[in-house]
Amino acid sequence: MESRLLRVDLTKRELKSEVIPHSVFEKWIGGSGINNWIMWEHFLTHDINCDPRGPDNIFVFGVGPLAGTGAGSGIKGRITFKSPCYNMFGDSAGGGKFPYAVRFTAFEYIAITGKADRPVYLHICNDEVALVDASHLWGKDTKQTHQLLQAELGSYPSKAHTLTISQAGENQVGIASVVSDALRIHARCGGGAVLGSKNLKAIAVQGNGGLPVKMPDEMLAWSDDFRQKIDENEAVYGFKRRGTLGAVEMYQHIGSHFWRNNQGNMFRGDDVTSSDNWVKKYQKYSEVCSSDCFIACDSKYKIKGDESEAAAKYVGETFRRPEYLTTGSAAGALDVRDWSEVGHWGKITNDYGIDNQDLSCSISFLMELKQRDLISRKDVVDLFGREQSLEWGNMDDIENCVESVVFKKDLFGELFCDGPYLGALRYSERQGKNFMKYAIYGKGGASFTEEMRPFPTWMNNMAVASRGADHLKGIGLIEKFQRQDLSKIYFDGRTEAADLSTPELKGATTALVENQVALLNSYGVCMFHWMLDPAGYTPQEYYGKAYAAATGIDRAPEELMRDGERICNLEKAINSRIGMRREHDTICERWMWEPTDEGMYPGSVAANVFEEVLDEYYDWRGWERQTGLQTREKLESLDLGDVAEVLAEDGALAS
Amino acid sequence: MITVQVCFKSHFKELAGTSEDSFELEKGNMKELASKICGKYGKKMQAMLMDPENQSLNDRGTMFVNSKGLRVSIEDHLDDGEQVTFLVGIAGG
Known part of the structure; x- marks a missing residue:
């Protein structure tokens, strides 16, 4: 297994191709693992405490070795960088056809540094690469940019697929995202601001090359088996129909939504409390977000306008079905009660390329201050330069808030461009009052708009995730779905990981699942295939066989789990170098x-269990409880002695 | 003989064609309830509800909870008047 890395120095306008040797795959698997390694190596020669919006920051795109192989497990591309909104390790996954298309060029990894002296886009056509003037794209949103690039680049050797930023990225809004083919968003951590700071408007790829599969017969056999397992599970058909909106009813039943800035945990109203209403009124047809997926959970909607009073505002609007978290941020955090408005919220945040989790938590923070009369009418005018009701669910106000942030056009946009945590800190300081009890965050990052408190593993994930509040890094399904069968498998017959009544094994579960997720993200596959669990909840075993077929790297499950742990430890080391501690x-x-x-x-x-769970997490990680820092012994056991040396030099290794 | 209330949500509701039902049980356990639901609502419901490999409940992509919010398993005893809700188990996105 070898791969090609395209290095782009925008300051010097240098484009270089490098080979990533087999030995790197043996240690870092691929996808996010290799992205992390590229980032780590970069910051050995550049100041890791650099301004994330400065030329010394790096932006890496990578796609894992299973992507495009016909495995059928979905494809996720990954972007990795130092986060401008959270000032720590940052990364984000995204589906769509862009990552698939990248695999049919000569490159699987792209590392971008420096800053262009004027707006440009990067064009990759098979093995030919160029930086192209993008002045005509500047000021355009992600959809407009994608359409202009597709028209400009034609359809030979293939239609162009794009990764673009909007005006939010251009304005270096810290929570600006990067969008694949104008449809699938790499939402988290502010990758759009990093590209904007580099004057890089887009990456466009066209390719019709092949891609290497080391053992094609084995890959086909694995793929057939995987498809059969998916087809046998009726739950997958339910998922095809509703996608993640199927979670609406479950969360409503158990109380796991994030309502009005998490003052409650149930949606209100007759419409958004049922995914059936969405399906019946708006859903048109199902489709795959990326090629090479056997599930196809995506779908398109179209608003006719007569579905509800609110829908009349959006006649003719068409886009993709909102995912659960888009729904959670609108129907939950902001108390929007009409499905057409939820769909519209998803569309505008996608077109503007901005993270709707950060954004909704920022707006809902402010709405709660207004609800509690903690800010006056004059304060609102001070923030927006005009009157705003800031009433829950008011879509006109919500859209104004979105544009405030995207264009940094007023004080609200300036204060909250880096998400709710920094926004609340800045606003508290400005007002001379402490409003932090109304800011919802973990580790300085915006919450995912779900209720965390009944679920200790999820709360721990919010505190320890390498990119700020995050459930995906250590997604606590064993606990939330109370899967005693899985708890027994992973913890020697013990069931506590699936038992909500005890903090036992919750920190351990975070560590375990972080390692598994790191593996999945390094293979480059979609997490939903794993979450639906058609083939066993064990990425190190079943998926490991596909990885072996693709790369020729055949490793025992316990070795793969160690690889996942190594990848997590490198993310941790990056944050430790930046200065993050317990x-x-x-x-x-x-x-x-x-x-x-x-x-x-x-x-x-x-509060009842937090410190206990965190201690257990550090123990299972082999990190020091007092500081949260890694130990030399643990790092050396993962073949990361060189990382330990760097941390020791920086004073970031446990003593 | 006990009576158990059943709630179907999202895909379960679509398969059953109703959001609620009730069943009278003699043995009063989840195995009996699952068998009656599959018998009444057919093969697709059975494919959703049961794991074909081991005749336990299908844990993959599903969630079945009692009125206390606790996941029920095939061997669980059910009390008279208990409510079991059948949900799709998915998160995030």
Whole structure:
């Protein structure tokens, strides 16, 4: 297994091709693992405490070795960089056809540094690469940019697929995202601001080359088996129909939504409380987001206008079905009660290329201050330069807030361009009042708009995730779905990981699942195939066989789990070098101290178990409890002695 | 003989064609309830509800909870008047 890395120095306008040798895959698997390695190596020669919006930051795109092989497990591309909004390790996955198309060029990895002296886009056509003037694209949103590039580049040797930023990225809004083919968003951590700071408007790829599969017969056999397992599971058909919106009913039943800035955990109203309403009124047809997926959970909607009073505002609007978290941010955080408005929210945040989790938590923070009369009418005018009701669910106000941030056009946009945590800190300082008890965050990052408090593993994930509050890095399905069968498999017959009534094994579960997710992200596959669990909840075993077929690297499951652990430890080391310690592994006051008062698990609060779970997490990681830092012994056991040396030099290794 | 209330959500509701039902059980356990639901609603419901490999409940992509919010398994005893809700188990996105 070898791969090609395209290095782009925008300052010097240099484009270089490098080979990533087999030995790197043996250590870092591919995808996010190799992205992390490229980032780590970069910051050995550049200041890791650089301004994330400066030329010394690096932006890496990578696609894993299973992508495009016919495995059928979906494809995710990954972007990796130092986050401008959270000032720590940052990365984000995205589906769509862009990552698939990249695999049919000569490159699987792209590393971008420096800053162009004027707006440009990067064009890759098989093995030919060029930086092209993008002045005509500047000021365009992601959809407009994608359409202009497709028209400009024609359809030979293939239609162009794009990764673009909008005006939010151009304005270096810290929560600006990067969007694949104008449809699938790499939302988290502000990759759009990094590209904007580099004057790089887009990456466009066209390719019709082949891609290497080391053992094609084995890959086909694996793929056939995988498809059969998926077809046998009726739950997959339900997922095809509703996608992640199927979670609406479950979360409504148990009380796991994030309502009104997480003052509650149930949606309100007759419409958004049922995914059936969405399917019946708006859904048109199902489709795959990326080629090489056997599930096809995506779908398109079209608003006719007569579905509801609100829908009349959006006649003719068509886009992709909102995912659960887009719904959680609108129907939950902002209390929007009409499905057409939820769809519209998803579309505008995608077109503007901005993270709707950060954005909704920023807006809902402000709406709660208004609800509690903690800010006056004059304060609102001060923030927006005009009157705004800031009433829950008011879509006109919400759209104004979006544009405030995207264009940094007023004080609200300036204060909250880096998400709710920094926004709340800045606003508290400006007003001379402490509003932080109303800011919802973990480790300085915006919450995913789901209720965390009844679920200790999820709360721990929010505190320790390498990219700030995050459930994907250590997604706690064993706990949330109470999968005792899986708890027994991973913890020697013990069931506590699936038992909501005890903190036992919750930190351990975070560590375990972080390692598994690191593997999946390094293979370059979609997590939903794994979450639906058609082939066993064990990425190190079943998926490991596909990885072997693709790369020729045939490793035992325990070795693959060690590889996942190594990848997690490198993300941790990057953050330790930046200065992050145990005190940064924390969550907001509401989760810590305010008990839930609705849903099936009332009275849930983090404070009772938080420190115990965190200690257990560090113990299972082999990190030092007091500081949260890695130990030399642990790093050397993962063949990361060189990393330990760097950390020791920086004073970032446990003593 | 006990009576158990059943709630179907999202894909379960689509397969059953109703959001609620009730069943009278003699043995009063989840195995009996699952068998009656499959018998009444047919093969697709059976494929959703049961794991064909080991005749336990299908844990993959599903969630079945009692009125206390606790996941039920095939061997669980059910009380008279208990409510079991059948949900799609997915998160995030």
